[in-house]
Amino acid sequence: MSRRQAKNKFLLLMIGAVLLIILFFSFIFRFFTDEYRTKAVVEEFYEHEQKGDFTDSWELLHSFMKDRWNKGAFMQDRAHVFINHFGADTFQFTIEEAEEIEDWKMAKDLPPVVKAHKFIVFQTYKGKYGKFSFIQEVYVAEEHGEWRILWDYN
Incomplete structure (x- = not known):
């Protein structure tokens, strides 16, 4: 795997993690x-x-x-x-x-x-x-x- 592909995977993982955190806190905020x-x-x-x-x-x-x-x-x-x-x-x-x-x-x-x-x-x-x-x-x-x-x- 090239360095560029590794960066892209890392970036996608980070975006996914941030979206999951936002979704989690939105759920908590909405229902509590x-x-x-x-x-x-x-x-x-x-x-x-x-x-x-x-x-x-x-x-x-x-x-x-x-x-x-x-x-x-x-x-x-x-x-x-x-x-x-x-x-x-x-x-x-x-x-x-x-x-x-x-x-x-x-x-x-x-x-x-x-x-x-x-x-x-x-x-x-x-x-x-x-x-x-x-x-x-x-x-x-x-x-x-x-x-x-x-x-x-x-």
């Missing part, structure tokens, strides 16, 4: 950022709600929300309103990313969370009264190392 993880919690919450699994969706609520809704009341209200009252078995949803907010408060009488991520969730139902949609602001804040769902009560 707060933006990705907070949106994943919102998706998980609404996937549970779609299935009528209100026990697991309640588990994703922040303690401020759990103080407002005990588990039994939450499960009963969600099932009553969306399934019994509207006659909808399930719904479709889309999530629109909005913004990161510092020192956000769920309610005036509660302390602020250091950082919250705000999302807009569009839910579309087909029920006994036809097709209808809800738009809800959903916030996600970290609590004890876990991202948790909050709603605005201001």
